[in-house]
Amino acid sequence: LPVGLNISTWWNFGSMLLTCSALQIITGFFLAIHYTANINLAFSSIIHITRDVPYGWIMQNTHAIGASMFFICIYIHIARGLYYGSYLNKEVWLSGTTLLIILMATAFFGYVLPWGQMSFWAATVITNLLTAVPYLGNSLTTWLWGGFSINDPTLTRFFALHFILPFAIISLS
Numbered sequence: 001l002p003v004g005l006n007i008s009t010w011w012n013f014g015s016m017l018l019t020c021s022a023l024q025i026i027t028g029f030f031l032a033i034h035y036t037a038n039i040n041l042a043f044s045s046i047i048h049i050t051r052d053v054p055y056g057w058i059m060q061n062t063h064a065i066g067a068s069m070f071f072i073c074i075y076i077h078i079a080r081g082l083y084y085g086s087y088l089n090k091e092v093w094l095s096g097t098t099l100l101i102i103l104m105a106t107a108f109f110g111y112v113l114p115w116g117q118m119s120f121w122a123a124t125v126i127t128n129l130l131t132a133v134p135y136l137g138n139s140l141t142t143w144l145w146g147g148f149s150i151n152d153p154t155l156t157r158f159f160a161l162h163f164i165l166p167f168a169i170i171s172l173s
Helices: 009-034 042-051 058-083 088-114 117-132 137-145 153-171
Strands: none
Touching: 009 042, 009 058, 009 153, 042 058, 058 088, 088 117, 088 153, 117 137, 117 153, 137 153
């Protein structure tokens, strides 16, 4: 894209997003090696990662805090785009909006993976919001759950989507 005369340090947040995504993918890969996507073992696998895996606590905390840093950078990136009128290029703005929606879905799936009480109820409430979609809502919810309630297939699908969607984000960027 052409660069105007108004370039400043605010334009660095796109590069910072690339750095954050690289950090998330690297730490996520090492966490995925030790994670178990089973409702009876998921929380225990997080405890195992933080207590028993060498430097697992650093990987887990870096991955969790890195997600927050990613969102801080993306919100500043969006604010800069609004301020400088980047929304006038409709194709770029639409692709950015699509990436933001995929990013939020990825973060949600990651939030559910530890499978604590907060994770379970977040999965229950947010996935039930899909039932409000006309005609397709119930089918979408049943497909996402992998059945008629939140269970092992749900957690497995969320783990798979949390693993795959970052690569979709990178390929769309």
